[in-house]
Amino acid sequence: MAKPLTDRAVEIDDGLLRANILLVLTVVGSVLGFATSVFAARLLGTDEFEDYAVAVATLGLLTTISEAGVGKYAMKVLPRYRLKKRWGRLSGYYRYSAVSVLLISVALAVVMLISQWRKGGPFTSHPAAIAALFLPLTALSGVGIDLLMANRMSVFGSLVSRFLIPGSSLAVLVYLWTRGETLNSMQGVAIYGLGSALGAILCWGVLIGITDSTIRQSKPVYRTRVWMSQGFYFAVSGFLGASLFRLPIIAMEMLPIAETQVAYFAAASEIGLQVLLLSKSTDKLYQPQMSVLVQQRDIDRARQMSWKRHLFIGSLCAIFMTVVIVFGRWILRLYGDAYVAGYPALCLVSAGGCVTAYWSLAPAYLRFVNFNRFVIACEAVAAIALLGLTAVLAPMAGATGTAAAFLVVISALTIFFAITASRHLYRPVK
16 A cells, blocks of 8 residues: 655655746746747847847846845745744845845946946947846846745746746737837847836735735844845855856957857857756745755755756756757757857857756755855856956857857856765765
């Protein structure tokens, strides 16, 4: 006779069910994001698409700074506040998150706009100025999604991040395509920012709606100094981690490389890093669980969760690489016939993305067990190494050289994190 499922088994099975739901949503989001990139490339042309890609990469980095680590830190602290029924701290953290993100993002946006104005006019000189206008809403959207995830609303958060945000931008691009319109890079960035604006409104509206009366009626308790210091580590780590995926494009823009090579690498990155969406979605499901398990020192369940996640993500990575190798040229041709030249770069970037996706929970685990400075130091060294290697290889081999630099650096960093996290997790419990 089959044994009844224990409470732990039921919880893990429920986690796998939600992971599968998130997988479906992420696949849909990947298709929408890819389609958005393809239509943008078609409407913009190679030269304008290069400017668009650099502006979007810059917006991504500044968004990470603007979020100030509050969303990532929420994955660790909010589940613990709920576990201990500290409703005042929950209420205080929501308010702290909104205010801090708005202050930082608006300040950065003003600096960007002034910088563009001094170059000759913020709305005529560069699409980065348009990106600055959307920075506060993009940052609020990202933090709002993280707060939903921290409240175990992983499916709804994924609906917003994987469906609403790319889908709204794609709808506008498809409409313009059917009308035979063309775009410049500034218009493209504005359409890209549209989805984040809608995401910010929806996420924070839902957060207000799900906040029950117990939390609303509790007097907000602020631990601003603690939240700022801890959030700082998550912010710096998040920025450095994001820079590893954004810096290559920005660095290529500054190097003596043909604009077409930058466009080829941008397309290869857009496709090859889609696999990271799979790991990010499932990570935001597992991270709140991990926070509680680390707090409770339940090492057996943490190991079991880690093993099941590796099996799940590893299978997806194998399928993804097979698709890239077999159909990569055909996929690139959707951007335009010239983009097929980026196939070697696509394979290299995809391999680096799969390595990162498979072990993506390792740096999060290290942060949860207070290896913050260690993670930041490693990511800083990796970012410097990536810039240096890109500066050497990109002028020699264009998009392929940049992709090779990315693969070497990101794989070395990720594997090192995985080894360190494994040693800590599997060390004997005293």
